[in-house]
Amino acid sequence: xxxxxxxxxxxxxxxxxxxxxxxxxxxxxxxxxxxxxxxxxxxxxxxxxxxxxxxxxxxxxxxxxxxxxxxxxxxxxxxxxxxxxxxxxxxxxxxxxxxxxxxxxxxxxxxxxxxxxxxxxxxxxxxxxxxxxxxxxxxxxxxxxxxxxxxxxxxxxxxxxxxxxxxxxxxxxxxxxxxxxxxxxxxxxxxxxxxxxxxxxxxxxxxxxxxxxxxxxxxxxxxxxxxxxxxxxxxxxxxxxxxxxxxxxxxxxxxxx
Numbered sequence: 001x002x003x004x005x006x007x008x009x010x011x012x013x014x015x016x017x018x019x020x021x022x023x024x025x026x027x028x029x030x031x032x033x034x035x036x037x038x039x040x041x042x043x044x045x046x047x048x049x050x051x052x053x054x055x056x057x058x059x060x061x062x063x064x065x066x067x068x069x070x071x072x073x074x075x076x077x078x079x080x081x082x083x084x085x086x087x088x089x090x091x092x093x094x095x096x097x098x099x100x101x102x103x104x105x106x107x108x109x110x111x112x113x114x115x116x117x118x119x120x121x122x123x124x125x126x127x128x129x130x131x132x133x134x135x136x137x138x139x140x141x142x143x144x145x146x147x148x149x150x151x152x153x154x155x156x157x158x159x160x161x162x163x164x165x166x167x168x169x170x171x172x173x174x175x176x177x178x179x180x181x182x183x184x185x186x187x188x189x190x191x192x193x194x195x196x197x198x199x200x201x202x203x204x205x206x207x208x209x210x211x212x213x214x215x216x217x218x219x220x221x222x223x224x225x226x227x228x229x230x231x232x233x234x235x236x237x238x239x240x241x242x243x244x245x246x247x248x249x250x251x252x253x254x255x256x257x
Contacts, residue, residue: 020207
């Protein structure tokens with residue numbers, strides 16, 4: 001099986017991503033205001049901005065936000081999602097080569113994307129575009145299997161699927177890897193809070209099919225995958241809704257000079 005490039009593998013999944021992925025909780029902003037002094041005057045570079053879900057939180061605060069996204073379909077979806085927000089604009093670029101001017105941003109953020117980046121060249125690029133004090137913010141909506149029987153069974157389905165889930169899942173990005181990214185032995189601060197979702201069958205299916213490792217309709221595993229999801233839904237839904245516990249993990253720190 002050929003593994004898609006990280007900049008193209010979400011092509012064909014954009015509409016499901018836009019409609020069904022969980023958003024980032026608004027709680028992240030007051031935490032960052034308290035911990036790093038974030039305010040509306042800051043310029044933010046949101047890397048791997050995708051459909052704009054993380055950028056939206058900084059846009060709401062009033063920050064000027066530049067979203068950097070290499071996938072044209074995802075970038076167009078982000079422009080649609082944040083349509084009319086004058087303090088957001090999306091550009092073509094990667095974490096390793098953003099095309100942004102140097103020493104021009106107060107904060108670099110990445111939501112649900114950091115595990116796709118090449119650490120050494122990404123660190124050099126972030127260092128180039130940041131100005132003092134050089135804040136980095138990383139955010140994930142995660143679904144640890146230990147949270148519930150539903151998430152354990154969902155993980156089991158993904159494991160049986162036989163795609164490249166185990167290689168590309170965000171769970172493979174460990175705190176020690178991220179701490180090394182900052183340099184000089186610095187550690188990222190961390191906050192965790194619940195982000196519980198409730199899914200109808202259509203929402204569960206759409207969420208699952210938005211994943212980069214989910215089989216598209218042309219894939220022989222697509223039918224099996226959807227049937228397995230349906231069985232999970234029927235086992236655990238209550239009054240047509242499936243409780244699906246996510247948690248949001250927020251990390252922040254300063255990139256060492």
